[in-house]
Amino acid sequence: MSSGPAAPAQPSEPPEPTGSAPTATEVLGPHEIARALTRIAHEILERNKGAADLVLLGIPTRGLPLAHRLAARLAEVEATVDPAALVGSLDITMYRDDLRHHPTRTIGATVLPPGGIDGRVVVLVDDVLFSGRTIRAALDALNDLGRPRVVQLAALVDRGHRELPIRPDYVGKNLPTSTAERVRVLLTETDGADAVLIDGGAR
Amino acid sequence: MKHLLSTADLSRDEAVLILDTAAQMAATQERAIKKLPTLRGRTVVNLFYEDSTRTRISFETAAKRLSADVINFSAKGSSVSKGESLKDTALTLQAMGADAVVIRHPASGAPHTLATSGWTQGAVLNAGDGTHQHPTQALLDAYTMRRHLVGESGIADVAGRDLAGLRVAIVGDVLHSRVARSNVDLLHTLGAEVTLVAPPTLLPVGIAPWPCRVSYDLDAVVTDERPDAIMMLRVQRERMSNAGGGFFPSAVEYTRRYGLDARRMARLPEHAIVMHPGPMNRGLEISATAADSPRAVIVEQVANGVAVRMAALYLLLAQETPGSTLQEDAR
Incomplete structure (x- = not known):
């Protein structure tokens, strides 16, 4: 989901390059990612006046490790927070609106924290915010799982080009891009290194 | 994987993928709201030439839990008892826009005939044929x-x-x-x-x-x-x-x-x-x-049957049509 060009409006997207393309530019390094996550953690606590009733739901693949990192940072600031009881995983594959336009997708796991999500403050965590369709699917999935009091959205990168009226509450970095470009988020947990890369497209 | 006709056609990886998908489907069936929107707008026809209660109900439940429309067609009391051939029945279903046909038939090989004859464009799922496969x-x-x-x-x-x-x-x-x-x-x-x-x-x-x-x-x-x-x-x-x-x-x-x-x-x-x-x-x-x-x-086998059939319908229907293979999107 790193580049997220899952918009059915663009069926003719260019074939995805494998591995690291020669034109890739690093926009965020490990330190910038760490700083952005620390800032988002503080913003979450500030906006919600503490960590009471808070649930972080990561959207697989890369939203999940980001949610775990945010939970660890929340626990550093607020001593009462148990990072393990805060994080869940929300798979949205079966709620996507573009299933007919792609080969079969493997379904990931949905795991809710022990307290469930009813009446709680749910923060959705994803790596890249692009068309907004992933988040629409996530909102549908949440609807079937319970009724949170508030739903907020945290994204490491907001690359613009929204196709739905969806906006993030917490953003690591606003990244103006052209639709021809591809934004990739690499994380140590899934890819062995922390970086945000842009490749393709003439700027 | 376009059809599910015989377990002999499945590679180890395909079989494991179906089992893994079934595990995720089973997890969704423990929720209060069991219905998923995944196959909304798709039509699944249950074409049963033999009496069957549990397999038909299991397929029907699986398709409905994925929001597909289900049409039940049993040979008794239908055009088949008036002598209609499998071909004409299949062409009728095709004209009605069936995306998948779940077929049980007393003749071994009937699902294979249906899948390879061009009578129907949809996916064919074998729900038991003669003494051949289930x-x-x-x-x-x-x-x-x-x-x-x-x-x-x-x-x-x-x-x-x-x-x-x-x-x-x-x-x-x-x-x-x-x-x-x-x-x-x-x-x-x-x-x-x-x-x-x-x-x-x-x-x-x-x-x-x-x-x-x-x-x-x-x-x-x-x-x-x-x-x-x-x-x-x-x-x-x-x-x-x-x-x-x-x-x-x-x-x-x-x-x-x-x-x-x-x-x-x-x-x-x-x-x-x-x-x-x-x-x-x-x-x-x-x-x-x-x-x-x-x-x-x-009893647990029955419950698992719904999850496995949901996985089979998902893997056959929630993909590009036609001619895609079982592979994960590079995303």
Whole structure:
């Protein structure tokens, strides 16, 4: 989901390059990612006046490790927070609106924290915010799982080009891009290194 | 994977993918809201030329849980009883826009004909054809075995695992059983060792090349091979009469030699599970003690059937049409 060009409006997207393309530019390094996550953690606590009733739901693949990192940072600031009881995983594959336009997708796991999500403050965590369709699917999935009091959205990168009226509450970095470009988020947990890369497209 | 016709067509990776997908589907079925929007707007036709309650209800439940529209078509009281051919029925369904056809037919190979003839564009799922195959039954059996017998009896994460090293005994009327054929193929692909146990009259001619062992003696298999799972097949009482083929002399003799009773239950390994594809003949192939014991997973097999059929429908229908293969999107 790193580049997220899952918009059915663009069926003719260019074939995805494998591995690291020669034109890739690093926009965020490990330190910038760490700083952005620390800032988002503080913003979450500030906006919600503490960590009471808070649930972080990561959207697989890369939203999940980001949610775990945010939970660890929340626990550093607020001593009462148990990072393990805060994080869940929300798979949205079966709620996507573009299933007919792609080969079969493997379904990931949905795991809710022990307290469930009813009446709680749910923060959705994803790596890249692009068309907004992933988040629409996530909102549908949440609807079937319970009724949170508030739903907020945290994204490491907001690359613009929204196709739905969806906006993030917490953003690591606003990244103006052209639709021809591809934004990739690499994380140590899934890819062995922390970086945000842009490749393709003439700027 | 465009159709699901036979477990012999499945590679190990495809079979494991279906089991893993079924596990995620089963997780969604523990929620308060069980319905998923995944196949909204798709039409699944249940085309049943043979009486079947549990398989049809299971497929119908699976399709409805994924929000597909379901049309039930049974041969009784329909155009088929007026003499319509399979071809004309298929063309009618195609004209109505069926995205998938779930077919049960008394003739072995009918699903294959339907899938390869061009009569229908949709995916074809075999729900049992003659004495040939019943792939979703074998998949739900494999799923049930994996849940109970792989990864410290379900404690560890079993995603991606096959059934390597498990020993499975399948007992009963192998000759007429599509469940046995499907299971032999699938369990062999997944790495399990299968032993078929039956009286010589209820084993098909030409069984030698099947990837399994064959025995006529249930007691020897229970004692010597120590199976991890024992699957009892349904035996029809009619089969012992001359009209039914005279395959065994009396029900009592069959029960004595091939029935799963309390005595044989006690000699099974402690962890072994008891399976039956249903419907059971209590007192014939399985005693009430065995059927109701805590080691019997027969009711759970039914629940797992819905999850496995949801996985099969998802993998066949929620993808590019037509001609896609089973592969993960690079995203």
